[in-house]
Structure formats: structure tokens, C-alpha cells
Amino acid sequence: MAPRFMALGPDGLVFVADRALDQVLALPDRDGDGQADEVIIVARGLYVPTSLAFRNGELYVGETAGVTRLTLHPRHRHAKEETPVITDLPPVGRHYTRTVLFGPDGRLYVSIGSSCNVCRESDPHRAAVWVYPPDGGSGEPFTVGLRNAVGLAVNPWTQTIWATNNGRDFMGDDRPPDTVYELAAGADAGWPRCHAGTIPDPDFGRQPDACQGVLQPVLTLPAHVAPLGLAFYPRDASGPAAFPADMQGDLFIALHGSWNRSTLVGYKVVRVPLDDSGRPEGPPEDFAIGFLQPDGRVLGRPVGLLVLPDGSMLVSDDRAGFIYRISRE
Structure with a gap:
């Protein structure tokens, strides 16, 4: 599994x-x-x-x-x-996962990754989040220029959709950062010409205005950590397994982990403190670790996050084939 x-x-x-x-x-x-x-x-x-x-x-x-x-x-x-x-979504390609989410407006949002590491796509579905009527039909791009936006979640305080995005490879160990975006209708996050809002691509961003007008991320993460699932923890959780009060109302992100970096990074779940308006107010902090051992052995790769009614959180692991439950108990 x-x-x-x-x-x-x-x-x-x-x-x-x-x-x-x-x-x-x-x-x-x-x-x-x-x-x-x-x-x-x-x-x-x-x-x-x-x-x-x-x-x-x-x-x-x-x-x-x-x-x-x-x-x-x-x-x-x-x-x-x-x-x-x-x-009619592209059936093959480098990034083949598809994430579905119903937005606050009741429409169906679908993320489709790029077919490549970095290239100019011929299929407009690629490297974008599309939006459709709830039962399908004709869709349209909502936010483009997202190399591989895997995780989608509604921020309950801003009522906007946030997406994790995996940055391009082969620009070194530390560039470009992986990112989290607050999606916006008609916005362009810049891929393939610009990364993380400010970094021109060495192959496709040689023009001086490569990053002009692109959507800026709400959060940057270390390069190659591969952020996937994200979950906003409720502020009023009171179940028997609820997290401590200082963790409630924060953002949690599953970092799947790197594959082509000289030193492995990621392989954990992090917590991002949010302010009262639902915006990041501090850097990510380790929350669930141990998937990557000190000797470099990889025991698991976290993917999805789900908060349960009792306040506990499920974490799926597609390497070990487990689903873990984290609670305060």
C-alpha cells in the first residue's frame, strides 16, 4: 500500500x-x-x-x-x-499526481503538475491549478506558473486556497526554495521563467523582467524538501486528543523529502505558526521527525495530513505504507 x-x-x-x-x-x-x-x-x-x-x-x-x-x-x-x-487531464508526464479540492465557492479545484523539470509546456493544463463546475464540465486555469502544486487546502481564516509547490531541480543544493502559495484568480507564479517569486531561471528567465508581476509565495521552505500535504489546525479544538493551545490555529506541512540533493533534507512534518489573520508569523518548526535517521536511512516519507474530530492528526506515509495517528495523549 x-x-x-x-x-x-x-x-x-x-x-x-x-x-x-x-x-x-x-x-x-x-x-x-x-x-x-x-x-x-x-x-x-x-x-x-x-x-x-x-x-x-x-x-x-x-x-x-x-x-x-x-x-x-x-x-x-x-x-x-x-x-x-x-x-481530459494529461495522462502521463514527470508529475502525474492530481489533487482535488472543493473551494469556499463550491467549485472543484484540480492541481496538475508540469511534464518536466523545467520547460515550456504545450498543454495549458500543465503547471497550474484549474477550476471546474462542481460536477465537471468546462474548466479554466485559476493560477498558473506552479511547477508542481501537490497540496491544496482552504485557509479557514482567509477563505483562500493555499498550495504547496515543489521547485525545480538541478540548480544546486539550496536553490530554488520550495514554496507555499495563496492562490489567486488569474495569477501567475512564474514557472518556468521565475522561481519563488524572485529567482530568474538560468535557462528560461534570461530576460530582465522574468520575475516582474509574478505571484509571491506566502512561505518559502528549504530547497528540495518536497512539501506535499498541508492542514490548518482548528483554533477551537477541544477533543480528547487535541493539540496544545499554542499549536492550535497553525499550519502543518508534510515534507516528502529530497531525492537529488547531496545531503538529504525534508522527511518530516513541520508546523508553521500563524497570526490571528491566518498569515505566517514565524519560521517552520519540526513537529514529527524520525522518518530520516541520523545515519541517512530513510524509514518513511510523509504525504498527507488529516485532522480528525477528536483533535488528533493522521499522517500518511507512502514509503513505509503506514498511516500514523498523532495525538496529545
């Missing part, structure tokens, strides 16, 4: 996309002990499913070439109907 992003069903049931076996799973915890009692196969035979989102009790699955809506059996949780919603 390679668990990627997770979603909470209307009745509190946890669902997860399993990229390795092309399936969606449900993980009931009937006795409330913080461990799944069984693994239910909701749907199988999907095309590299990596993300999930619920709307009106139906489950939307982000797959490499599109988005599928699953109508679930009310008792058995199996998908009794699968309906293609979006069918």
Missing part, C-alpha cells in the same frame, strides 16, 4: 487513496481506540488515485488522467457507481 491523501466522510469515516494498488480504501474505527478496525476496499481499478474530496456525500477521486465521482453504498461503503467528472 502507498497511502497518499485522505478525506473524512460525512459520518467521520476516514478514506484514503492508495496509489500502489490503484484503489480507494475506507478505515473504520468503530471502537474509537485510534486504530482502524479493518480495511474496506471502496473502489479498485482506478488510474493512479492520489487525492480525495467529499461533496454532498459523494467522493471525488483525483486520478492521473481525470477526476471520478464515487457514489457510495450507505451501509457497506463500497462504491456502487463510478462517474467520470473530468476526463
Whole structure:
């Protein structure tokens, strides 16, 4: 199993996309002990499913070439109907995950990564977040110039969509930084000509105005840490497993970890303190570590984050094949 992003069903049931076996799973915890009692196969035979989102009790699955809506059996949780919603996403390429999210406006947002490390794309879907009517149909670019925006989440205090973005490779160990963006309609984050708002690309950004007018990130992270899932922890969490008060209202980010850096970085979950308006007010701090051992052994790679009603947080790991539960207990 390679668990990627997770979603909470209307009745509190946890669902997860399993990229390795092309399936969606449900993980009931009937006795409330913080461990799944069984693994239910909701749907199988999907095309590299990596993300999930619920709307009106139906489950939307982000797959490499599109988005599928699953109508679930009310008792058995199996998908009794699968309906293609979006069918024209690029089916191959360097970045093949697709992240789905329903925004505050009720529309369906889908992130599509670039086909390459750095290049000029011919398919306008690439390196962008697109927006669609909730049941599919004709979409349009929402924010472009994002090399690989994997994580999407709604900031509950600004009611805007934030996205993690993985920067280009082969500019050295420390450039360009990975980033988090607050998406905006019609904005351009600059890729491939500009990185992280201020760094011209050595191949595609030789013009003097390469970074002029590009969307600026709300947060920069060390190069190559590969930020994926992000979650805004609620400010009023009061469940038995709720995090301490000084962690509530903050942003948590899963760093999948580097692959082409001389010294490995990432491989952890970090916490970003936010101010009362929901903006970063301090640098990222380590929250969950141990995926990367001091001797360089990699035990896991965190991917998705999900805050549960009891205040605990789930962290998926697509290398070790686990989902961890972190609580105050």
C-alpha cells in the first residue's frame, strides 16, 4: 500500500487513496481506540488515485488522467457507481499526481503538475491549478506558473486556497526554495521563467523582467524538501486528543523529502505558526521527525495530513505504507 491523501466522510469515516494498488480504501474505527478496525476496499481499478474530496456525500477521486465521482453504498461503503467528472487531464508526464479540492465557492479545484523539470509546456493544463463546475464540465486555469502544486487546502481564516509547490531541480543544493502559495484568480507564479517569486531561471528567465508581476509565495521552505500535504489546525479544538493551545490555529506541512540533493533534507512534518489573520508569523518548526535517521536511512516519507474530530492528526506515509495517528495523549 502507498497511502497518499485522505478525506473524512460525512459520518467521520476516514478514506484514503492508495496509489500502489490503484484503489480507494475506507478505515473504520468503530471502537474509537485510534486504530482502524479493518480495511474496506471502496473502489479498485482506478488510474493512479492520489487525492480525495467529499461533496454532498459523494467522493471525488483525483486520478492521473481525470477526476471520478464515487457514489457510495450507505451501509457497506463500497462504491456502487463510478462517474467520470473530468476526463481530459494529461495522462502521463514527470508529475502525474492530481489533487482535488472543493473551494469556499463550491467549485472543484484540480492541481496538475508540469511534464518536466523545467520547460515550456504545450498543454495549458500543465503547471497550474484549474477550476471546474462542481460536477465537471468546462474548466479554466485559476493560477498558473506552479511547477508542481501537490497540496491544496482552504485557509479557514482567509477563505483562500493555499498550495504547496515543489521547485525545480538541478540548480544546486539550496536553490530554488520550495514554496507555499495563496492562490489567486488569474495569477501567475512564474514557472518556468521565475522561481519563488524572485529567482530568474538560468535557462528560461534570461530576460530582465522574468520575475516582474509574478505571484509571491506566502512561505518559502528549504530547497528540495518536497512539501506535499498541508492542514490548518482548528483554533477551537477541544477533543480528547487535541493539540496544545499554542499549536492550535497553525499550519502543518508534510515534507516528502529530497531525492537529488547531496545531503538529504525534508522527511518530516513541520508546523508553521500563524497570526490571528491566518498569515505566517514565524519560521517552520519540526513537529514529527524520525522518518530520516541520523545515519541517512530513510524509514518513511510523509504525504498527507488529516485532522480528525477528536483533535488528533493522521499522517500518511507512502514509503513505509503506514498511516500514523498523532495525538496529545
